[in-house]
Amino acid sequence: MERNGELDLSLLPRELKVMLHILNHREGSLVLEQNIDWDYFLQLVMHHRIYPLVYAKLKELRDPAVPSFVMEMLKREYQKNTFSMLHLSAEMERVSKLFSQRNIKLLFLKGPPIAQDIYGDISLRTSKDLDVLIQFEDVKKAEDVLIELGYEREDRFFSLANEWKWLHHHIIYFHPQKKIQVEIHWRSQPFPMQQPTFNELWERRRKSKLTSSPVYLLGEEDLFIFLIAHGTRHGWFRLRWLADVDYMMRRKQPFKNVKQLRSRKQFNLVGQALLVSTAFFETPIPEEAKSIIEERRARELAKLAAPCMIEISQHYIQMEIERKETHKGSIISLFLSKLLNLKNIIFQHSYLYEIRTVSQRLLQVVRFIYPKPHEEDQLRLPKALKILYFPLRPYLWMKRKSASLGRGKSKRFENV
Numbered sequence: 001m002e003r004n005g006e007l008d009l010s011l012l013p014r015e016l017k018v019m020l021h022i023l024n025h026r027e028g029s030l031v032l033e034q035n036i037d038w039d040y041f042l043q044l045v046m047h048h049r050i051y052p053l054v055y056a057k058l059k060e061l062r063d064p065a066v067p068s069f070v071m072e073m074l075k076r077e078y079q080k081n082t083f084s085m086l087h088l089s090a091e092m093e094r095v096s097k098l099f100s101q102r103n104i105k106l107l108f109l110k111g112p113p114i115a116q117d118i119y120g121d122i123s124l125r126t127s128k129d130l131d132v133l134i135q136f137e138d139v140k141k142a143e144d145v146l147i148e149l150g151y152e153r154e155d156r157f158f159s160l161a162n163e164w165k166w167l168h169h170h171i172i173y174f175h176p177q178k179k180i181q182v183e184i185h186w187r188s189q190p191f192p193m194q195q196p197t198f199n200e201l202w203e204r205r206r207k208s209k210l211t212s213s214p215v216y217l218l219g220e221e222d223l224f225i226f227l228i229a230h231g232t233r234h235g236w237f238r239l240r241w242l243a244d245v246d247y248m249m250r251r252k253q254p255f256k257n258v259k260q261l262r263s264r265k266q267f268n269l270v271g272q273a274l275l276v277s278t279a280f281f282e283t284p285i286p287e288e289a290k291s292i293i294e295e296r297r298a299r300e301l302a303k304l305a306a307p308c309m310i311e312i313s314q315h316y317i318q319m320e321i322e323r324k325e326t327h328k329g330s331i332i333s334l335f336l337s338k339l340l341n342l343k344n345i346i347f348q349h350s351y352l353y354e355i356r357t358v359s360q361r362l363l364q365v366v367r368f369i370y371p372k373p374h375e376e377d378q379l380r381l382p383k384a385l386k387i388l389y390f391p392l393r394p395y396l397w398m399k400r401k402s403a404s405l406g407r408g409k410s411k412r413f414e415n416v
Helices: 014-024 038-047 051-061 068-101 112-119 136-148 198-203 220-233 239-251 258-263 267-281 287-293 296-321 331-340 342-347 350-354 358-369 373-378 383-406
Strands: 129-133 170-175 180-185
Touching: 014 038, 014 051, 014 267, 038 051, 038 068, 038 296, 051 068, 068 112, 068 129, 068 136, 068 180, 112 239, 136 170, 136 180, 220 239, 220 267, 239 267, 258 287, 267 287, 267 296, 287 296, 296 350, 342 350, 342 358, 373 383
Parallel strands: 129 180
Antiparallel strands: 170 180
16 A cells, blocks of 8 residues: 555545545645535544544634535534543643542542643543552552542452563452543553553653642653554554654654664564554654654554554444344354454454564463453352363353354454
């Protein structure tokens, strides 16, 4: 998917091209394509969580070609997001204060402080939860604090000997009254991805300008690499993550030392992200960063990124707008077909396979075959026999899938 050394985005849906055209418009009058499916345009804008930026741009341009119902819906969602971000900001400050009182060092990975830092305005970015990074030894203390605040733990892990510490990298908590989710991370990315220690990140931390009491976020370069690693790991299926990269490149100098990027083994991930961001958002690349995008491996990954984004995005959009009727059929045939296509089931797309190192691929397979807590609910075994959940997984999966299909549910990318 490359033309003349540049990524070919010709396969993008017309409405997605229109969205990018709006966001990338810099001067002069805006000329939109004809025969736009505005309903589908709105679905794309909402799916990619980029509607605050689109609304702000269209409000500025005041183009009469945009139907009033489109502007009304974007305005409504923009206002809802602004209130949501203010709500999150208040809770963020409350959580941060209490953690500080309990001597728990806390770094925010997502949420209002990141929106303020990247865009200069919390209303221009969406966030459904608060992701925070702490030291692993503080996980139990953090859970006690959140339970005290009214949060309930959402995650359960299957574990034989505390291996959940490296099979997972965060725990989700939810406040049923406030409808706020907090993710407690002890690693910024899943093991075994290369990342600095918590103490290194803490030494480079910055204080957010959003609140009066101290709220800390990652240093600029650390945040830039974290956002790239996160977006890459998810196949960029929401363009919000790529917009973050674009805005950081335009408003800041997110990396100061190219040699340091290479030493952190993030060179190719950053290079492919800059190439993809340039293709979608016309991101300017400074001269000192040219060597990053000229790397052969970075260009190979970038070529895979665009089709991956299209495919996974289309899947999730379909899941959001319809539930196809699926009748119960041969569950054994379904299971065998999944095994025959096991690589695609585990990694969803070749891009998600290629971005990983050999050790990361192996661990992804381990996570895939590892029993899940709901399988313990399906079949209760004594602790001494928990090892039997591994050979029993195919049977439990087929039984669960059979019940799911009987209810008319289809999950193409289910993590069996």
